[in-house]
Amino acid sequence: MTKQQGKILVVDDDEIILLTAKMFLEQYFSEVNTLNIPKNIPDELDKQTYDVVLLDMNFRQGETSGKEGMKWLKEIISISPETSVLLMTAYGEVNLAVEAMKEGAADFIVKPWQNERLLATVQTALKLSDQQKQVRHLKSQQKILSSSADHQAGDIIGRSKAIKEAFTIINKVAKTDADVLILGENGTGKEVAARAIHRQSNRADQVFISVDLGSISETLFESELFGHKKGAFTDAKEDRTGRFEAASGGTLFLDEIGNLSLALQAKLLTVLQNRKIIKVGSNHPVEVDVRVICATNSNLYNMVSEGSFREDLLYRINTVECTIPPLRNRIEDIPLLTDHFLEIYCKKYNKSKLYLPEGVIKRLQKYSWPGNIRELQHAIERAVIMSDGNELQSRDFSFPGDSPKEEQVFDNYNLENLEAWAIKNAIKKHNGNISHAAKELGLSRGAMYRRMEKYGI
Numbered sequence: 180m181t182k183q184q185g186k187i188l189v190v191d192d193d194e195i196i197l198l199t200a201k202m203f204l205e206q207y208f209s210e211v212n213t214l215n216i217p218k219n220i221p222d223e224l225d226k227q228t229y230d231v232v233l234l235d236m237n238f239r240q241g242e243t244s245g246k247e248g249m250k251w252l253k254e255i256i257s258i259s260p261e262t263s264v265l266l267m268t269a270y271g272e273v274n275l276a277v278e279a280m281k282e283g284a285a286d287f288i289v290k291p292w293q294n295e296r297l298l299a300t301v302q303t304a305l306k307l308s309d310q311q312k313q314v315r316h317l318k319s320q321q322k323i324l325s326s327s328a329d330h331q332a333g334d335i336i337g338r339s340k341a342i343k344e345a346f347t348i349i350n351k352v353a354k355t356d357a358d359v360l361i362l363g364e365n366g367t368g369k370e371v372a373a374r375a376i377h378r379q380s381n382r383a384d385q386v387f388i389s390v391d392l393g394s395i396s397e398t399l400f401e402s403e404l405f406g407h408k409k410g411a412f413t414d415a416k417e418d419r420t421g422r423f424e425a426a427s428g429g430t431l432f433l434d435e436i437g438n439l440s441l442a443l444q445a446k447l448l449t450v451l452q453n454r455k456i457i458k459v460g461s462n463h464p465v466e467v468d469v470r471v472i473c474a475t476n477s478n479l480y481n482m483v484s485e486g487s488f489r490e491d492l493l494y495r496i497n498t499v500e501c502t503i504p505p506l507r508n509r510i511e512d513i514p515l516l517t518d519h520f521l522e523i524y525c526k527k528y529n530k531s532k533l534y535l536p537e538g539v540i541k542r543l544q545k546y547s548w549p550g551n552i553r554e555l556q557h558a559i560e561r562a563v564i565m566s567d568g569n570e571l572q573s574r575d576f577s578f579p580g581d582s583p584k585e586e587q588v589f590d591n592y593n594l595e596n597l598e599a600w601a602i603k604n605a606i607k608k609h610n611g612n613i614s615h616a617a618k619e620l621g622l623s624r625g626a627m628y629r630r631m632e633k634y635g636i
């Protein structure tokens with residue numbers, strides 16, 4: 180008979196009860212452990228996660244109040260909320276057991292038990308615990324997904340020779356489970372490419388979770404990626420599922436991998452090698468089944484020679500490399516992309532279809548687009564908002580460096596104008612590298628993006 184997967188813990192001060200329960204339950208469930216001292220419960224739950232705990236109500240000779248059982252019930256629920264607790268009561272203590280169910284126990288078993296009834300009750304409790312885990316998993320996925328929903332994009336648009344080379348790699352690698360490293364300047368569409376790989380993969384009906392490693396602080400890195408146990412640190416008010424676990428079964432996109440410190444690179448490497456995570460505050464490894472796609476705008480090979488990126492991590496993540504070309508090297512794609520964004524923004528701002536004259540397209544193709552497609556997208560959005568009539572004009576676009584307004588900025592010392600000017604020029608100076616520009620301005624990447632959004636850059 181194949182045993183059902185399930186970890187059961189039986190807690191009772193009576194060794195005979197422990198032995199009988201263990202011998203019986205072990206025939207049906209994959210792991211059954213026992214404890215005769217309830218005060219060891221917290222340590223045991225810290226070591227491993229149990230699906231079901233069978234808990235005695237009284238642990239002292241002659242004691243029938245059930246107070247101790249109630250205390251441990253609350254403790255178990257607070258340490259491990261997804262564990263189903265079954266209380267074991269003596270005949271006549273049924274009222275107490277009902278009281279315990281109000282406190283969160285899944286059910287109760289009257290001692291001496293009938294084996295079939297014990298088996299059925301434990302099986303139901305196991306199912307309940309599985310469902311609770313699924314609900315928690317879905318909730319945390321939902322939370323993470325809704326926070327990244329704004330960044331979702333459609334298919335990769337483009338027909339230039341340069342982007343077709345990237346398509347070839349994407350199509351070849353998608354069906355495999357190989358780890359992929361996507362390289363390219365900021366805003367070229369690395370995340371769009373990662374989503375395209377996911378959509379064509381065997382994991383397409385599972386989640387795609389994206390993490391911007393550049394915006395996670397050093398202290399929160401482990402908790403964000405691997406999760407934490409309640410109480411692991413001051414702000415850990417409840418258990419938290421990390422991105423690796425939430426992405427299990429699907430694809431995890433690690434953006435800006437070049438921004439990780441050497442210490443965090445070592446932690447990430449261990450997880451990528453073992454495919455197991457350990458939550459902060461726990462010492463119990465959890466297996467994760469994720470396909471990892473990394474991206475960066477940094478030159479990781481240079482970083483390896485400078486000693487700021489681990490060579491072993493680079494070779495762990497770059498099984499296949501795919502470079503997304505900058506927009507200035509694929510100007511043939513500009514008409515397609517502008518059409519695409521015009522459609523989106525005309526709809527968004529309730530404008531009737533806008534036309535882009537040939538001359539304006541040529542002007543757009545002459546510009547170097549240091550912020551790549553993201554910059555083009557913002558430029559079109561701003562032009563749609565500014566436009567009158569059904570045609571966009573060159574004046575509806577403002578290109579840093581060629582606008583006479585640039586000089587006027589200093590006429591009135593308006594701080595917002597000055598800030599927008601500084602941001603645009605820092606991006607230009609660093610050839611579209613947002614991280615480097617943000618560093619020069621003394622901003623985090625997150626703060627930089629918020630300001631770019633604000634000023635429509």
Ligand SMILES: Nc1ncnc2c1ncn2[C@@H]1O[C@H](COP(=O)(O)OP(=O)(O)OP(=O)(O)O)[C@@H](O)[C@H]1O
Pocket residue numbers: 331332333334335336337363364365366367368369370371372434474476519552553556613
């Ligand atoms: N080929 C494309 N077709 C349509 N939209 C695109 C394309 N490539 C990029 N975009 C859009 O451009 C913006 C930037 O894309 P994305 O976030 O994928 O770039 P990135 O290279 O990952 O940027 P970063 O390096 O800053 O993280 C997004 O809004 C995305 O929808």
